[in-house]
Amino acid sequence: xxxxxxxxxxxxxxxxxxxxxxxxxxxxxxxxxxxxxxxxxxxxxxxxxxxxxxxxxxxxxxxxxxxxxxxxxxxxxxxxxxxxxxxxxxxxxxxxxxxxxxxxxxxxxxxxxxxxxxxxxxxxxxxxxxxxxxxxxxxxxxxxxxxxxxxxxxxxxxxxxxxxxxxxxxxxxxxxxxxxxxxxxxxxxxxxxxxxxxxxxxxxxxxxxxxxxxxxxxxxxxxxxxxxxxxxxxxxxxxxxxxxxxxxxxxxxxxxxxxxxxxxxxxxxxxxxxxxxxxxxxxxxxxxxxxxxxxxxxxxxxxxxxxxxxxxxxxxxxxxxxxxxxxxxxxxxxxxxxxxxxxxxxxxxxxxxxxxxxxxxxxxxxxxxxxxxxxxxxxxxxxxxxxxxxxxxxxxxxxxxxxxxxxxxxxxxxxxxxxxxxxxxxxxxxxxxxxxxxxxx
Amino acid sequence: xxxxxxxxxxxxxxxxxxxxxxxxxxxxxxxxxxxxxxxxxxxxxxxxxxxxxxxxxxxxxxxxxxxxxxxxxxxxxxxxxxxxxxxxxxxxxxxxxxxxxxxxxxxxxxxxxxxxxxxxxxxxxxxxxxxxxxxxxxxxxxxxxxxxxxxxxxxxxxxxxxxxxxxxxxxxxxxxxxxxxxxxxxxxxxxxxxxxxxxxxxxxxxxxxxxxxxxxxxxxxxxxxxxxxxxxxxxxxxxxxxxxxxxxxxxxxxxxxxxxxxxxxxxx
Ligand SMILES: Cc1cc2nc3c(=O)[nH]c(=O)nc-3n(C[C@H](O)[C@H](O)[C@H](O)COP(=O)(O)OP(=O)(O)OC[C@H]3O[C@@H](n4cnc5c(N)ncnc54)[C@H](O)[C@@H]3O)c2cc1C
Numbered sequence: 001x002x003x004x005x006x007x008x009x010x011x012x013x014x015x016x017x018x019x020x021x022x023x024x025x026x027x028x029x030x031x032x033x034x035x036x037x038x039x040x041x042x043x044x045x046x047x048x049x050x051x052x053x054x055x056x057x058x059x060x061x062x063x064x065x066x067x068x069x070x071x072x073x074x075x076x077x078x079x080x081x082x083x084x085x086x087x088x089x090x091x092x093x094x095x096x097x098x099x100x101x102x103x104x105x106x107x108x109x110x111x112x113x114x115x116x117x118x119x120x121x122x123x124x125x126x127x128x129x130x131x132x133x134x135x136x137x138x139x140x141x142x143x144x145x146x147x148x149x150x151x152x153x154x155x156x157x158x159x160x161x162x163x164x165x166x167x168x169x170x171x172x173x174x175x176x177x178x179x180x181x182x183x184x185x186x187x188x189x190x191x192x193x194x195x196x197x198x199x200x201x202x203x204x205x206x207x208x209x210x211x212x213x214x215x216x217x218x219x220x221x222x223x224x225x226x227x228x229x230x231x232x233x234x235x236x237x238x239x240x241x242x243x244x245x246x247x248x249x250x251x252x253x254x255x256x257x258x259x260x261x262x263x264x265x266x267x268x269x270x271x272x273x274x275x276x277x278x279x280x281x282x283x284x285x286x287x288x289x290x291x292x293x294x295x296x297x298x299x300x301x302x303x304x305x306x307x308x309x310x311x312x313x314x315x316x317x318x319x320x321x322x323x324x325x326x327x328x329x330x331x332x333x334x335x336x337x338x339x340x341x342x343x344x345x346x347x348x349x350x351x352x353x354x355x356x357x358x359x360x361x362x363x364x365x366x367x368x369x370x371x372x373x374x375x376x377x378x379x380x381x382x383x384x385x386x387x388x389x390x391x392x393x394x395x396x397x398x399x400x401x402x403x404x405x406x407x408x409x410x411x412x413x414x415x416x417x418x419x420x421x422x423x424x425x426x427x428x429x430x431x432x433x434x435x436x437x438x439x440x441x
Numbered sequence: 442x443x444x445x446x447x448x449x450x451x452x453x454x455x456x457x458x459x460x461x462x463x464x465x466x467x468x469x470x471x472x473x474x475x476x477x478x479x480x481x482x483x484x485x486x487x488x489x490x491x492x493x494x495x496x497x498x499x500x501x502x503x504x505x506x507x508x509x510x511x512x513x514x515x516x517x518x519x520x521x522x523x524x525x526x527x528x529x530x531x532x533x534x535x536x537x538x539x540x541x542x543x544x545x546x547x548x549x550x551x552x553x554x555x556x557x558x559x560x561x562x563x564x565x566x567x568x569x570x571x572x573x574x575x576x577x578x579x580x581x582x583x584x585x586x587x588x589x590x591x592x593x594x595x596x597x598x599x600x601x602x603x604x605x606x607x608x609x610x611x612x613x614x615x616x617x618x619x620x621x622x623x624x625x626x627x628x629x630x631x632x633x634x635x636x637x638x639x640x641x642x643x644x645x646x647x648x649x650x651x652x653x654x655x656x657x658x659x660x661x662x663x664x665x666x667x668x669x670x671x672x673x674x675x676x677x678x679x680x681x682x683x684x685x686x687x688x689x690x691x692x693x694x695x696x697x698x699x700x701x702x703x704x705x706x707x708x709x
Binding site: 011038044045048114118130132135153155156157158159160 | 468469620621622623624625626627630
């Protein structure tokens, strides 16, 4: 850290670190308000190295980019959404489809991140932000009072000063850590996402997934991640299918399994194999996810600095929901607004920047996290992961099995028997049911 | 460029190209490794002789990207000759020559990664009436001249003493491009780029996007009782290897004779 920082010299008003969804939205807002903004990205272009499962929920862009759906580089509109419970040999699927999600203003869409992030960053540039790529931020510049006044980069002559630094550098943000905003980090709070992208002709995907044109499918899966707690997903792009798993890192480390073996098992499952058969692996990628929500969130404001997106652990990972991009875009946008407010008022201290906290609290960003605060733990618990899928699948299998000349058994009896067979205590079942109801209800 | 300081005028020619596996995606487009090396050496040489570097590209507006990179690294002037991509090498060279006619030192990459044939530097040397050092592997800077090592057939090397005016084309491994400073990068983003219309009507190149194959030759049906004999006579298998003739001729006649023979053999 440079001790001799001249507080009067600013190279720009706002530095945004990271050209992901959070960073680009922050830059769009600040640049449109007339501030001078520099957006720093380590990759050769925004999104070049970014990965995720594959579904974005861009409604938050309604304000920033009206009619975004006419120009966003999307693959398919999700009109069919399934939740699957898998055991080794069984599958129970709740399958929903609606025409409404295939029309403006749409709902979710599959998109490739190198396309989506690049597109979003081009709006930041159009708004007047200066995008500097292949430039990695290596640290914070602070004045003698500890106020953040800029960043250092890996370029010669690479210090850059600004009134506000917005850290959007993704999960495990070392800028937030350097600023002392994370009080503790715990490996329990992270999952590892791994994904294979499989190439298949569009017509084959349309036929296997029962969709047409730009319609797409989102399948979220519980069970079938070996002994490792986590979940799986299958998403359709135009001519590729993404298959992946999200795994609890602490559990994974304790098992002799490698993530690619777990994907292989999922791909071989009788409910998944026919969907992806013959697909040629185009890409294998992996990335860490901040999974624990509220339990792991850092302080997001300090003097001269804001933290947004995955850098602030704002990703919502609650089983049937895996949303990070919309939380990143929203928090980036609010950080941009708060920075504008503070710069205009001439007070960029934590106090001057507090509008950020208010915006997060007043909107879905923190409200969803609060409501779902127990969900990540519940979904990743051993019971939900290993016992309930088996119990539920067995119950359904018995309900629909015709054992004539035996009469049909009552549901209550089957439930009781299967609960006992799976070794689940009634107390736990009721407690988990209540937690689930409070979270999702 | 004024002719007064002709001996210190340094030009680097840069081409904006697509990556082979992303043939139309501008996100992945940029300079070839050889152009990176040429830019670095041009900058080093300009420092050595107390000159300045002008970066020139021939291409569409998107090609400004390579000029901005050159400006960020230390070039002081940038000129884009406005054309579509895919113009013939000879025309690219004459267009560059019309802008760089006073240059003492012109650096180029030896060939671009988009099926480049490495012919622009040769044409350029002819158009500028400059000496040429093409396909250079390494350079040593002397005072006012450059010792260039170039690759020749059979793994041999040729060492040239290069005097101005000269065109030097270098391989990608000759030098590693410096990293632009943050300040220079920011300044380059809004630095002016001179856009000029080409001095001549530009023709598109005949693009050879596949490996060269001689055209088919019509042959009479082979004779022979056995299929194997017919195959042998068709392929000339088992007979003595390729025809060869030894003749002693003046260079011009020798060239004409070679061309004629290649034609007869069906290679042209
Ligand atoms: C397997 C997997 C599946 C997922 N599925 C989904 C899904 O289906 N839907 C969904 O909405 N979300 C999903 N997510 C979560 C989502 O990817 C993230 O929440 C989201 O990308 C966060 O955006 P961000 O802008 O905060 O960070 P990022 O997207 O991580 O962007 C950070 C940017 O900062 C740059 N950067 C980092 N450090 C530096 C530095 N020092 N200097 C300069 N630049 C730097 C990076 O290159 C990157 O461009 C998934 C994640 C994973 C791993």
